[in-house]
Amino acid sequence: MKNNETLMSEFESKRPFQWLIHCAAWGVLFGLPFFFTGREAQPVTLESYLRFVIIPFSFMIVYYVNSLMLIEKFLFTKKAWKFAASNVVLIASAMIFVHLMMQYLPNPHIGRPRPEREWQDAFLFFLGNAVLYLLVAGLSVAIKMTNSWYKVQSDKTALEKERAEAELKNLKSQLNPHFLFNTLNNIYSLISFSPERAQGAVHELSKLLRYVLYENNQHFVPLEKELDFLRNYIELMRIRLPEQVKLETRIESGEASSALIAPLLFISLIENAFKHGVSYSNPSFIHIQIMAADRYNLTCEITNSFFPKSDQDKSGSGIGLSNLRKRLELLYPGRYVLECGQEGSLFRAVLRLTLKEENV
Structure with a gap:
């Protein structure tokens, strides 16, 4: 028969494996430029790689702020509007950060003319990438809710088993x-x-x-x-x-x-x-x-x-x-x-x- 302390210890024992999966997934995402190098592809330089990692890094921020803070604080406490507003602020901040970093990091494509209408480019950037950030936030919610559901089911199964054990002991x-x-x-x-x-x-x-x-x-x-x-x-x-x-x-x-x-x-x-x-x-x-x-x-x-x-x-x-x-x-x-x-x-x-x- 498992008590609550045993369930918690089992849950904690699975965390290293979960973090290992996270590291593997982010490692694949951050390593994408190296997977597509070839004879005809542009070589990966430090400048080009820095410009690339800005985006997955911002994805990571959106994912873990949701997973470690916003979902439990707002979504699990039935404050959906606060959760939505927090994500709007978070995603907007992430996109602004990416846009500014792209402007000030050196561009490896030398000779490329700078755009004259930067505000239009910024607007198109925000509009085009907002969906991606929303998908990242949605993925964080889905994984967090799934883990929470499995934990609730595990606790429910343990409680049913305890009840059955107690009833069986009483019958004996x-x-x-x-x-x-x-x-x-x-x-x-x-x-x-x-x-x-x-x-x-x-x-x-x-x-x-x-x-x-x-x-x-x-x-x-x-x-x-x-x-x-x-x-x-x-x-x-x-x-x-x-x-x-x-x-x-x-x-x-x-x-x-x-x-x-x-x-x-x-x-x-x-x-x-x-x-x-x-x-x-x-x-x-x-x-x-x-x-x-x-x-x-x-x-x-x-x-x-x-x-x-x-x-x-x-x-x-x-x-x-x-x-x-x-x-x-x-x-x-x-x-x-x-x-x-x-x-x-x-x-x-x-x-x-x-x-x-x-x-x-």
């Missing part, structure tokens, strides 16, 4: 107590009729909590670690199952063992299967299958008999599935399919994910 904080709450309920039900099995369940729970506390702090974990956690959880739940419940599991990472996955994604689906799929008086079943079709696509399919809980049983309060949907939308937007629903006397949940590679 809800998930951990929810998982612990349901597991403790299961262990509590064992104490009354099998204290030894309850003791073993507490030991298994300590292993699960170690994973939840240490691995859940990461955004993504290796798939095989997550599947080991699910296998341990299922074995913990198996301890309290009555004999008439048929539990079948097939959990294999296959080619996707090196892929990364967000932790605790499937636990809500498995918890619901044990919560609603087990009856102590009727035959019931839970079928859990988690398989990888290839290196990137994983499918979790859970089918169980369905015995809805009464209104008095509020354990979990149904936050598991809604929490899962929000996490999937934050972590796997456009890369998941979640289907849950009752089919007659059964309940079926299917989650398909496109995983991340290990080096991503």
Whole structure:
């Protein structure tokens, strides 16, 4: 997650590259006379080069006065008329400066008669070159506005990421107590009729909590670690199952063992299967299958008999599935399919994910 200081440091780190581009562009412009020298062309002398560089030098003044001062002071503060007036004064001053310099610098074309009507030449000079200066000022505005837009978009993206990170962290904080709450309920039900099995369940729970506390702090974990956690959880739940419940599991990472996955994604689906799929008086079943079709696509399919809980049983309060949907939308937007629903006397949940590679 990037804070404002990190964004500013990244922005500052790009400035040397930007100035390098500026130097290259101005270097090409100032070096134009040397690019067109040849046998038939006039040789570049000090006097002719000085007369040439006056114009790009004035362009540079107009560009950077706009970029470093006028745009931020007037245009970004919605004082367009002050910006326009300042540019009129700036461009007029630049053109007067160029005209005067051209008059007083030595002219390499000796023998050329001086114009008799200098005011007309000055007027034509101003009129002919005003468009060029306006283009330079416009280029400065375009580049400055583009850089500003990219910075605003970068800040906006960072703020959206921070919001998503905060929401994800909040969902995780809800998930951990929810998982612990349901597991403790299961262990509590064992104490009354099998204290030894309850003791073993507490030991298994300590292993699960170690994973939840240490691995859940990461955004993504290796798939095989997550599947080991699910296998341990299922074995913990198996301890309290009555004999008439048929539990079948097939959990294999296959080619996707090196892929990364967000932790605790499937636990809500498995918890619901044990919560609603087990009856102590009727035959019931839970079928859990988690398989990888290839290196990137994983499918979790859970089918169980369905015995809805009464209104008095509020354990979990149904936050598991809604929490899962929000996490999937934050972590796997456009890369998941979640289907849950009752089919007659059964309940079926299917989650398909496109995983991340290990080096991503």
